[in-house]
Amino acid sequence: MHIKTLKLLAVLAAGLTACPALAQPAGKYPTRPVRLIVPAPPGGTTDLLGRLVAERLTESLGQQVVVDNRGGAGGILGAELLARAPADGHTLGIIYTPHTVLPHLQKKLPYDALKDFAAVSQLTEAPLVLVVHPALPVHKVTDLVALAKTRPLVYGSAGNGSGGHLSGELLKQMAKIDATHVPYKGAGPAAVDLMSGQIQFQFGSHITTQGFVAAGRLRAIAVTSAKRSPALPQLPTVAEQGLPGFEFVNWFGTVAPARTPAILVNDLQRRIAAVMQQQAVRDKLATLDSNIVASTPAAFSAFLAADLEKWGRVLRNSGVKVD
Numbered sequence: 539m540h541i542k543t544l545k546l547l548a549v550l551a552a553g554l555t556a557c558p559a560l561a562q563p564a565g566k567y568p569t570r571p572v573r574l575i576v577p578a579p580p581g582g583t584t585d586l587l588g589r590l591v592a593e594r595l596t597e598s599l600g601q602q603v604v605v606d607n608r609g610g611a612g613g614i615l616g617a618e619l620l621a622r623a624p625a626d627g628h629t630l631g632i633i634y635t636p637h638t639v640l641p642h643l644q645k646k647l648p649y650d651a652l653k654d655f656a657a658v659s660q661l662t663e664a665p666l667v668l669v670v671h672p673a674l675p676v677h678k679v680t681d682l683v684a685l686a687k688t689r690p691l692v693y694g695s696a697g698n699g700s701g702g703h704l705s706g707e708l709l710k711q712m713a714k715i716d717a718t719h720v721p722y723k724g725a726g727p728a729a730v731d732l733m734s735g736q737i738q739f740q741f742g743s744h745i746t747t748q749g750f751v752a753a754g755r756l757r758a759i760a761v762t763s764a765k766r767s768p769a770l771p772q773l774p775t776v777a778e779q780g781l782p783g784f785e786f787v788n789w790f791g792t793v794a795p796a797r798t799p800a801i802l803v804n805d806l807q808r809r810i811a812a813v814m815q816q817q818a819v820r821d822k823l824a825t826l827d828s829n830i831v832a833s834t835p836a837a838f839s840a841f842l843a844a845d846l847e848k849w850g851r852v853l854r855n856s857g858v859k860v861d
Contacts, residue, residue: 575631577616579609627802657839662828663787665763679779686715694728705741
C-alpha cells in the first residue's frame, strides 16, 4: 500500500479513537444506576410522570433509574443540578413549562435554558381549560372578549409565570382586551375565588376544574390547545372561537446535560418513545389528561427554542416585572 495512504489511515484511526462517542456505541450503557432529577416535590403531576418514566426505563435499560426530587424555585434548583452533572448519560432530568418562561422572569439564572442541556424528548402536553363564573353572561370566548370591552374583568392563576397566567396574558394580547391578573398560591385557591365571584375567569387544568364544572359551579368555555382535547372533545378551542393561532399547553420533557454524546441521547429517545407507547403508560397518562408527544431530540430542541422566544415576546408586551 502506498505510504501516503498508510499515513492517512493512521490519522483517521487516531481521530476515531479520540472521539469514540461519535464513531461507535460507547460500550456497555448504562454501567451503573441512572439518576432522573425531577424538579418538583413528590406527589404532583411532574413527579408522577417522572416516576412513570423511571420505572419503565429501568426495565428497558437493565439498570435502576432513581428519581431524585429537587423541588423549589419553579424548577430552577433541579435544572441547575442537572446542568452541572457529568455528561455521560447517567444523569437525566425532567423539565416542564416554566423552563422556557423563567429566563424572562429572572434577571439571572444559574444556567442557560438552551445551551446547558441536550434535548432528549418532549414527553407529553396538556391543555388548560378556560372557565368562568356561571352567573357571567359568557358561553364562548367571543362573549368574554365582548364583556371585557364593556367592564373591568379580573382573572386568577396559580402565580406569576404559571400556565394560567401565561394563557391570560396571551388572551389579552391577541384579543386586545384588558384584564387584571391576580396571582394565587395555587390553582385551587383561584378556583375557590372564581366560584365565589371574586374573579371572573381562570385558565386551569382539567383535573382542577372538572369537578366544579360537573357540579355547575363553574362553566367551561374553551381549551387552550391548537386542537380539541381527546379528554374534552365537545369543548371548542380558543383558536376556534375568534382567536386563530392561540395555543397554550403545559408540557413536560426529558433532557440531559449539554455535551452528552449524541449516540446516548438518540438511544435514550428511542427507549423513551417505546416506553410512552406501552398501554399501561398510555392508560396512566390518560388519567392525567396528558397527550403523548415522544418527539425526537431535534424536534424537542426546536420546540424549546420556539417556546423561549414566544414567551419572551408575550411577557415583554405584558409589562410583567422581572425579579
